[in-house]
Amino acid sequence: xxxxxxxxAASPDLPPRYQPLLTGNRLALAxxxxxxxxxxxxxxxxxxxxxxxxxxxxxxGITGAPGTGKSTLVTALAQHYRQAGxxxxxxxxxxxxxxxxxxxxxDRVRMRTLSGDPGVFVRSMATRGNLGGLSQSTGxxxxxxDAAGFERILVxxxxxGQAEVEIVRTAHTTVVVEAPGLGDEVQxxxxxxxxxxxxxxxxxxxxxxxxxxxxxxxMMLELGRGGPRTIRHHGVLLQVxxxxxxxxxxxxxxxxxxxxxxxxxEGVAELGQQIEAHRTWLQASGELTQREQVRAxxxxxxxxxxxxxRRLLAQLPATSMVExxxxxxxxxxxxxxxxxxxxxxx
Amino acid sequence: xxxxxxxxAASPDLPPRYQPLLTGNRLALAxxxxxxxxxxxxxxxxxxxxxxxxxxxxxxGITGAPGTGKSTLVTALAQHYRQAGxxxxxxxxxxxxxxxxxxxxxDRVRMRTLSGDPGVFVRSMATRGNLGGLSQSTGxxxxxxDAAGFERILVxxxxxGQAEVEIVRTAHTTVVVEAPGLGDEVQxxxxxxxxxxxxxxxxxxxxxxxxxxxxxxxMMLELGRGGPRTIRHHGVLLQVxxxxxxxxxxxxxxxxxxxxxxxxxEGVAELGQQIEAHRTWLQASGELTQREQVRAxxxxxxxxxxxxxRRLLAQLPATSMVExxxxxxxxxxxxxxxxxxxxxxx
Numbered sequence: 001x002x003x004x005x006x007x008x009a010a011s012p013d014l015p016p017r018y019q020p021l022l023t024g025n026r027l028a029l030a031x032x033x034x035x036x037x038x039x040x041x042x043x044x045x046x047x048x049x050x051x052x053x054x055x056x057x058x059x060x061g062i063t064g065a066p067g068t069g070k071s072t073l074v075t076a077l078a079q080h081y082r083q084a085g086x087x088x089x090x091x092x093x094x095x096x097x098x099x100x101x102x103x104x105x106x107d108r109v110r111m112r113t114l115s116g117d118p119g120v121f122v123r124s125m126a127t128r129g130n131l132g133g134l135s136q137s138t139g140x141x142x143x144x145x146d147a148a149g150f151e152r153i154l155v156x157x158x159x160x161g162q163a164e165v166e167i168v169r170t171a172h173t174t175v176v177v178e179a180p181g182l183g184d185e186v187q188x189x190x191x192x193x194x195x196x197x198x199x200x201x202x203x204x205x206x207x208x209x210x211x212x213x214x215x216x217x218x219m220m221l222e223l224g225r226g227g228p229r230t231i232r233h234h235g236v237l238l239q240v241x242x243x244x245x246x247x248x249x250x251x252x253x254x255x256x257x258x259x260x261x262x263x264x265x266e267g268v269a270e271l272g273q274q275i276e277a278h279r280t281w282l283q284a285s286g287e288l289t290q291r292e293q294v295r296a297x298x299x300x301x302x303x304x305x306x307x308x309x310r311r312l313l314a315q316l317p318a319t320s321m322v323e324x325x326x327x328x329x330x331x332x333x334x335x336x337x338x339x340x341x342x343x344x345x346x
Numbered sequence: 347x348x349x350x351x352x353x354x355a356a357s358p359d360l361p362p363r364y365q366p367l368l369t370g371n372r373l374a375l376a377x378x379x380x381x382x383x384x385x386x387x388x389x390x391x392x393x394x395x396x397x398x399x400x401x402x403x404x405x406x407g408i409t410g411a412p413g414t415g416k417s418t419l420v421t422a423l424a425q426h427y428r429q430a431g432x433x434x435x436x437x438x439x440x441x442x443x444x445x446x447x448x449x450x451x452x453d454r455v456r457m458r459t460l461s462g463d464p465g466v467f468v469r470s471m472a473t474r475g476n477l478g479g480l481s482q483s484t485g486x487x488x489x490x491x492d493a494a495g496f497e498r499i500l501v502x503x504x505x506x507g508q509a510e511v512e513i514v515r516t517a518h519t520t521v522v523v524e525a526p527g528l529g530d531e532v533q534x535x536x537x538x539x540x541x542x543x544x545x546x547x548x549x550x551x552x553x554x555x556x557x558x559x560x561x562x563x564x565m566m567l568e569l570g571r572g573g574p575r576t577i578r579h580h581g582v583l584l585q586v587x588x589x590x591x592x593x594x595x596x597x598x599x600x601x602x603x604x605x606x607x608x609x610x611x612e613g614v615a616e617l618g619q620q621i622e623a624h625r626t627w628l629q630a631s632g633e634l635t636q637r638e639q640v641r642a643x644x645x646x647x648x649x650x651x652x653x654x655x656r657r658l659l660a661q662l663p664a665t666s667m668v669e670x671x672x673x674x675x676x677x678x679x680x681x682x683x684x685x686x687x688x689x690x691x692x
Contacts, residue, residue: 044682051680065411181527289675296674296681303685308654328642329635334397335642336390339649 014049015042021148022053026121029148033123036140039306047140050147055292057089057146058279061168063157063196064177069203073177073262073271074156075113078120080272081152087119089150091141093157121150136302139170139295168196170295172288173278175199175271178217180209197255198278201271205259214257221255253281316342360395361388367494368399372467375494379469382486385652393486396493401638403435403492404625407514409503409542410523415549419523419608419617420502421459424466426618427498433465435496437487439503467496482648485516485641514542516641518634519624521545521617524563526555543601544624547617551605560603567601599627662688 010019018035020028032050035042062077064070071092078088114120123145125138138155145153155171168174176197200221202213256274260267282288324338333341356365364381366374378396381388408423410416417438424434460466469491471484484501491499501517514520522543546567548559602620606613628634670688673679679687 048680048682052677292675297671299681325643329638331398334394335645336394
């Protein structure tokens, strides 16, 4: 596997039990990811040791509304990459998890199709009930998979909410998936989603109404063209407007619109080719540097926030917090005054 | 208007220019909401002064996937409340705004239907690009509307993402809207969404396939029944498991399943009645206290986080942050080491 040749033989700072992940051991990899996902004791040591080895994978974000067949498309795309001799990791972010803790229906199908192939690694991310945490742990898991030598990392998010979009925002290539017949109101969402899309896919293109969906998207692409795209990190702490690098090739990327039938594999090879074309453009145009600045800023900010929260939690007395919540509920104190009382000790 | 009689005549701590909102002045109300939404200089003073006057409105969260006709349903529900003599505020949270800054298509229709009625106030929330901020500013805007005397506050979120769900989690009554024919994958989402639903509405019930959708939901309700529901605040800083109050009536609420055709008004009166029944149950069972504890904890935590971020930002030198982001991008430093360097000065 070409991925194996990219892997560093060893990383001196990585705790010994995780070292085998650098030479393709899946159990060590799964353990490391669990540590990172749970923010367990070894998480920081793992990430510190692996971060310098990351930066070679191409990260592909795939998002879209429920019902568009994203999971099937991601599975088909993974198969396409395997046929091309590339190693693939899939990170599926599941927004239903804060409630059920369960995995998506699509997962079981996917596991059957891809299981047994050592060049594929699939991980479903449960969410831990807070938004920043989801974004952070996804980024951290991607870092581990990247350092472990996977050449393409597919980050799949279900839903059209902000948290999901925030996650794909840090991908190198973002694929937005649509499907025919999901209702007219979806059009309003599309207008927004186009601003994060590098590639637009109408999946289930064998269904009736596909041409209407394609036409509607083409109209939106037409409307949206012309203005330059600026990538921003929208963090509270760090504001990064990535500067435009000196252009050596076309500085704008025209969003490609593709039709696929993921269930039969139709159009999936073309999608794979378009992703590679986008990757080539990113490197040649200098936009790759921009996107990685945004990604670095987001990683840094997530850590800063988590550490601040940890320090605060360690210093606040739990009893006074419960009392203050109750006082706020009864409206004997307003939440701002309560917060300042808590922070006075900090 | 009965709302006017509930309003406090004046609040000594409220800056004078916002005082008229307590006696029904819409311009003063709109100005106060803008201050709060933008976290502008007067925001904290407004919220401190108004918080003690809040707590009388019934807050109704309405969520569901795009294409379910939520906006039309919310408009019809508002009309229902107006006919019953109740004042209504609508807060529409728009997830597309981080990209386009634009309002939803449904908004224009709604404005035509409800405009000119002094007993209705409609506000579309733009998002400011960060997740915590959206949740906080929605909560703050609800506090202002509550203090201004609106008796029913409808918080509408588009999408099925985490941020949207986090917002409705703090409502008194949560209505989840479905519609026929939105694809089988939606079923997976439903399994999760049921855990936040107090009422389940199949809108567009005149479309084909409605009975299949109703059956699927009934099956899920059947599966989900039995276990007690625990409401939690999933914050990083504060963990609140609201204790069960001593039961005086049934301690569990059976999720009602309703059919509506919002466009014709069919079923909307029944929905209104079910919301009132839920409100009565919340008060009698003691669950209202639980939900308000969760809400208080969330308000407090949001303020704590924002204040921590502000303090950090004020102390960090901007230049070293830009340099560190660049170093992280180039992988000459890992983000954890970078974060600790930044925090060393804090």
